Amino acid sequence: TKADGSKFGKTESGNVWLDPEKTSPYEFYQFWLNVSDEDAAKYIKIFTLLPKDEIDKLVVKHQEEPHLRLLQKELAKDITCRVHSLEAYNSAVEASQILFGKGTTEMLKNMDEKTLLSVFKGVPQTEVSRDEFDAGIGILDFISAKAGAFKSNGEARRMLKDNAVSINKAKIKESFELTSDSLLNDKYVLVQKGKKNYFLVKVV
Structure with missing residues (x-):
């Protein structure tokens, strides 16, 4: 024991x-x-x-x-x-x-x-279709509606301005564009809000 x-x-x-x-x-x-x-x-x-x-x-x-x-x-x-x-x-x-x-x-x-x-076991995880991802998802929509990191695009925009949002451990701005290069193991995107809040999005 x-x-x-x-x-x-x-x-x-x-x-x-x-x-x-x-x-x-x-x-x-x-x-x-x-x-x-x-x-x-x-x-x-x-x-x-x-x-x-x-x-x-x-x-x-x-x-x-x-x-x-x-x-x-x-x-x-x-x-x-x-x-x-x-x-x-x-x-x-x-x-x-x-x-x-x-x-x-x-x-x-x-x-x-x-x-x-x-x-990232225990981290909130969501899914996005590959067709939707390939067609292009705006970063505000992605980190709010898709990842669930923010309750609104307004909140997401404020955090982006404060330099408090990262994709795959790299700080991003509102001008950031998601591409196939953004995918980890060809299927995941890690969203980070602040220092300790993580959200994992799987492209399926």
């Missing part, structure tokens, strides 16, 4: 599996990254192959600066690399950066569909 009394290996969405088909490397990495300080100190001794003196140093550093979450980061790195691969770990870190602020359009475009959907 974990420090909060709940069962180990369980998340809100179910079990954590070693099989990447059941739990993506990103979700696996996030599971370890989000454990409590108390559990991280316990798990790093059980589940990693780090030497005792290295673990002891990490625990001391973590206690000095708990906000940096050094134990969780080392725990997540070690286990993700061994269960999956260094490449999977690096992809998971990049994916986390995309969701939590530092990601770039290039990172997003390099992400495979499965990771993309893992990262």
Whole structure:
């Protein structure tokens, strides 16, 4: 059991599996990254192959600066690399950066569909027909009516003027035009309102 009394290996969405088909490397990495300080100190001794003196140093550093979450980061790195691969770990870190602020359009475009959907699980998702998309949708209509990011075009226009709207992690203006180049994995567009509000539109 974990420090909060709940069962180990369980998340809100179910079990954590070693099989990447059941739990993506990103979700696996996030599971370890989000454990409590108390559990991280316990798990790093059980589940990693780090030497005792290295673990002891990490625990001391973590206690000095708990906000940096050094134990969780080392725990997540070690286990993700061994269960999956260094490449999977690096992809998971990049994916986390995309969701939590530092990601770039290039990172997003390099992400495979499965990771993309893992990262943005829980984000509001809508669909637009490919015929409609190809015919051309104005950006105000797209981010308001289609993505559902705004209640009105007026609100969307104000946020665009405030430089608070992004498509695929790139800030846009009202003059922005959607094209096939705007599609991630040839079918998705990520709309971001402000810093933390995401909306995923699937072109079907």
